[in-house]
Amino acid sequence: MSRRRKNQRSGENCSESGILDERILVLVFESMNWDPHVLCKVACVSHKLRAVARRVLWRELCVSRAPRMVGALISSAPSGRVGGGWHALAKLFFFCCGCVSSRHFRVDRTLPGHFVGASRFSKTSGKSFLARKCWGDLLYVSDPCEHEMGPDEDDIGVYRGVFSAFMKSRTRACLIKRQVELEAHVRCPYCGARVWSMTAARLVPQSAWKRLGSHNGRLEYFVCVNGHLHGNCWLVPLSSDDDYDDDGNDLDGDDVGVNGKVRRGA
Incomplete structure (x- = not known):
């Protein structure tokens, strides 16, 4: 037996x-x-x-x-790892986390998260989200995923991003130095970690809402302890062609698509 x-x-x-x-x-x-x-x-x-x-x-x-983007993220990471794990980064690539009301961003109804077929991430957009003192950091941010709210309301944009080597970043050092408290009721939708509100920390530069095509005070975004960013804004019509050359090539980021077709910059 x-x-x-x-x-x-x-x-x-x-x-x-x-x-x-x-x-x-x-x-x-x-x-x-x-x-x-x-x-x-x-x-x-x-x-x-x-x-x-x-x-x-x-x-x-x-x-x-996103070979170029991933290469940049792991170039300064210990042992080639990314904060929160690769499954969290993959979720960030393909999942729009939707929108719920927060302290500095009020909406009448919750927008559920959903899978997205393609997203464009850019470090030029990411720099617009950094305070001047933190410009040395590398941050990739997606174009906003637009959600229609109704005929008499502006659309809501939902965006997400990721820092390279967040533990050594100037942004994290600034948050720690200012003794900004972690949010009590918000968690990162990608890795589940606790987050800081960059709006509460007063680290949202004017370039962020200008980049999004929003207005001052009409946005909020969070950064988790692993370096993932997510946020929402009220949108006005936006064109973001400035990161492409005359032939339509992406100059500084990767277009992440479910079909695997990645448009690489020149």
Whole structure:
């Protein structure tokens, strides 16, 4: 009986070795062009597959979608890691977190989060969100995802971003020096960590609301302890062609699309 059980277990291990082999899984997802929908479903199958996804697959997906952006994020990161993990960065690439009322941004109804097919992240946009004393930091911010509110209201823009090497950034040092308290009722929608309100910290520069096509005092954004940014604003019509050259090439960031087509800058 014991020998039979031993043989049965060894057979189970052999049958699982293929589906849990990281190299095989990488090849499988490469053949599917790193479809994030499929990867989400696979990561929910078992704890072992979730561990492989967190350790390898989400990283490879991020690299395939935004190679230049990911390269910049990990260039100064210890051991090539990103704050909050690769699964959090992948979620930030593909998920608009929606909008709820906060202390400095009031809305009549909650806007649910949703999957987005494509997003454009730019470090030029990111610099607009940095106070002058923090211009040495590297921050990528997406174009706002526009949500219609009604015929008599402005649309709401929902945007998100990520810092490179946030633990060593001037922004974090400034927040710590000013003894800004972490928000009690807001969490990062990407990694679940606690956040600072940049509006409450008075670190929102005029360039941020001008960049968004909003008005002063009509926006709020948060930064979590892992360096993820998310926020909302009331929008007026906006054109952001200034980061593209005459041929439509993105000059300083990556367009992250679900189909894997990334427009690289010149």
